[in-house]
Amino acid sequence: MSQLKFSKEHEWVRVEGDVATVGITDYAQGQLGDVVYVELPALGRQVEQDKEAAVVESVKAASEVYAPISGEVVAVNDKLADAPATVNEAPTGDGWFFKLKIKNPKELDGLMDEAAYKTYVEGLA
Amino acid sequence: MPADAPLQTTPLDALHRGLGAKMVPFAGYDMPVQYPAGILAEHGWTRGHAGLFDVSHMGQVRLRGATAAAALERLVPSDIVGLKPQRTRYTLFTNDQGGILDDLMVTNAGDHLFLVVNAACKVADIAHLQAKIGADCAVEPLPDRALLALQGPEAAAALAQHAPETATLGFMSFATVSVAGVPCFVTRSGYTGEDGFEISVPNDAAERLARLLLADPRVKPIGLGARDSLRLEAGLCLYGHDIDTTTTPIEADLAWTIQKRRREAGGFPGAAVILKQLAAGAPRKRVGLKPDGKAPAREHTAVTAPDGAAIGEVTSGGFGPTVGGPVAMGYVGARHAAPGSAVNLIVRDQPRPAVVAPLPFTPHRYHRS
Structure with missing residues (x-):
């Protein structure tokens, strides 16, 4: 399994070949609380880095999920429709949101590694 | 209130923090939005067992004087003069345009009226009461009292452990009772759609009483997040959202708060608008x-x-x-x-x-x- 990369908006990316899997971080799910609904992008949609790609809703509020990198949506996690709590239980595993065919690999260079993200989150407290 | 004003705390602040609550600003108070269990679990626990809510940010006010009920009727569309002793009624402060200034609970406590109003409106409500009916009754805010809500199908059994006489209290009824030795005002009412109680308790005894109730395995602490989802499922209005100065009681489907005598006699702010809508529809x-x-x-x-x-x-x-x-x-x-x-x-x-x-x-x- 490849290493995770992280955005300042609390998404993670796992790169395998030319496909990147995207989800929200453990910190993000903890801040949201119980996830009750997830809205995923349509297959084939071109998403742009830092633009809205999905929506995650807790009991209290709806939050946007941004694309950490640009690309074409090639898969979405349909299981979240009936089991949104998976985002709380396994945010970096079964709780993934969508997969992108990477458009510009250089965009990955601007993301944080795990250590840098950990420091970033500690700075938010 | 200015956005940078320091947040007020309730007498249960240390208890909330000790229980690991996530605290958020609400109506000028630092309040628990949820505990570690989370909103879904807290909501479900209240529907299945008993939840304890800190609602001490709400305003408690006493109106004293022989004509207090008649005076209050000049500000609300409900029958207060006809409210029997030890009975509680939901009502609304209306304005001259028929809009709603706040919603509140009024109890005939025998020698006085006991009011519970919304936290965000309490300063304005007290000023309104003093300005409009202060000459006819004594308006006494009760900032020295906290308010707990114990809600859910096991609330009655849990409270009866400490105050047996509350078991037979009727819905929307009031009693002054000793709960584990603490003098409390208890009404059988709430904001969840479940059976339950609101318990007014002196500030200095509030934490002790809350800890005593929480020691019961049927009772868990519930934050404002679940309070909101519970009241929404129960179809109950949240002031400032579902009702405000731009909505009338008729538009808000709260015509039931206006009893027969008031429909016939009027005499409350906005009566012309409200009674016209009552007859012709909103x-x-x-x-x-x-x-x-x-x-x-x-x-x-x-x-x-x-x-x-x-x-x-x-x-x-x-x-x-x-x-x-x-x-x-x-x-x-x-x-x-x-x-x-x-x-x-x-x-x-x-x-x-x-x-x-x-x-x-x-x-x-x-x-x-």
């Missing part, structure tokens, strides 16, 4: 809205007719944990207010089908003696 009505799909529709979501015409707005909306899906309420034009009417909710620029639904979403289970 142009819009507060209704339940049940999305067909799974996407919640939040406050301010636009409501449209099937032909696309704008007909209203969501005033409260989210996920109903007991319903197991999204629930909302809001205002729609009178022609679309019948249960079963098809509407669309515009969520993220997309029309999403929904249906006008009867309230409450979750049946009330109040105590019937």
Whole structure:
């Protein structure tokens, strides 16, 4: 399994070949609380880095999920429709949101590694 | 209140922090929005067992004087003079345009009236009472008292452990009782749709009483997050959202707060507007809205007719944990207010089908003696 990369908006990316899997971080799910609904992008949609790609809703509020990198949506996690709590239980595993065919690999260079993200989150407290 | 004013705390602040609550600003107070269990678990626990809520931020006020009930009737559309001793009634402060300044509970406590008003409105409410009826009765705020709500099907058994006489208290009834030696004002009422109590307790005994109730395995602490989802499923209005100065009691489907004598005699602020709407109907009505799909529709979501015409707005909306899906309420034009009417909710620029639904979403289970 490849290493995770992280955005300042609390998404993670796992790169395998030319496909990147995207989800929200453990910190993000903890801040949201119980996830009750997830809205995923349509297959084939071109998403742009830092633009809205999905929506995650807790009991209290709806939050946007941004694309950490640009690309074409090639898969979405349909299981979240009936089991949104998976985002709380396994945010970096079964709780993934969508997969992108990477458009510009250089965009990955601007993301944080795990250590840098950990420091970033500690700075938010 | 200025945005940078320091937050006030309730007498249970240390207890909340010790229990690991996530604290948020609400109506000028630092309040627990949830505990580590989370909103879904807290909501479910209240429906299945008993939840303890700190609602000490709400305003408690005593009105004293022989003519206090008649005086209060000049500010609210409900029958207060006819309210029997030890009975509680839900009512509204209205303005001259027929709008709602606040909603409140009024209890005839025998030698005085006991009022509970919303936290965000309490300063204005007390000023309103003093300005309008202060010459006819003594208006006494009670900042030295905290307020706990114990709600859920096991609330009665849990409270009876410490105050046996509360077991037989009727719904919307009041008693001055000693709860484990603490002098309390107890009403059998609440804001969840479940059986339960609101307990007014002296500030200096509030934490001790809360800890005593929480020592019961049937009772768990519940935050404001679950309080909101519980009241939404129960179809109960949240002031500042579902009702405000731009909504009348008739539009808000709260005509039941206006008893017969007041309908006939009027004599409350906005009576001309309100009684006219009562007779002829209001142009819009507060209704339940049940999305067909799974996407919640939040406050301010636009409501449209099937032909696309704008007909209203969501005033409260989210996920109903007991319903197991999204629930909302809001205002729609009178022609679309019948249960079963098809509407669309515009969520993220997309029309999403929904249906006008009867309230409450979750049946009330109040105590019937």
